[in-house]
Amino acid sequence: MSDEHGGNPAKTAVTPPTHTTPPAKFSHGVRKGNILQVAGQVGFAPAAPGQAPAPVGPGLREQTLRTLANVEAVLREGGASWEDAVMIRVYLTDTAHFAEFNQIYDEFFADLTEAPAARTTVYVGLPAGLLVEIDALAVLG
Template sequence: MTEKTALTPSTHTAPPARFSHGVRKGNILQVAGQVGFLPAEEGKAPTPAGPTLREQTLQTFANVQAILEEGGASWDDVMMIRVYLTDTAHFAEMNEIYNEYFKDLTVAPAARTTVYVGLPAGLLIEIDALAVLD
């Protein structure tokens, strides 16, 4: 039986509850929902990358990528991305940022679902991902 391994990159703080930022078991890697917090600083509360959707989305992508890399994966391995937005008015802008971010992807893009949710004050976006490694 393959062991399940929790993934917490050095850029991330410990999760606020009993869950892992990412988990890998065999060739499956699940990234928990990530938000646009800047890399962790000792003794400092998590801080959003900025007030704009662009700042938070790009930082959220970086946070997801850090977990993918910690588990030996890359965006090429991602099969599914879920995007959680707090405002339906952000959908078009998020798609522009998303398309720009993944414009150089050379493999088939991941499947994606976008839903609208409530997040803690000041946070505009959350993203999770499922990767399957060769």
């Protein structure tokens, strides 16, 4: 993954087949050398040809699990896994969701064998119907 001059590794976009083309000029993930940054993902169901992205179920559990699956899809497409994640940022729309989110999050990551990633949680406004957004930074071996 070096550039044509043999210097810095090339920067490549990472888009899993389950994802639609981003709505603006950004990538779902970007890998440069052994670093993979996953853009904020939301609880959209896998892409269906000819259909606009749509959120899964109205509840926090469904959206959180789908959002984590969408982040994981980008990690895998970029050659990484949750074990490679060093930072996860969580964006919630409602402070009242924090405890429930933590329970879902802890269940999801119960089988990690290495130290969990660092995490920051902030509260934001998201488009209608969306409750959670998550991004991740991974460093590969």
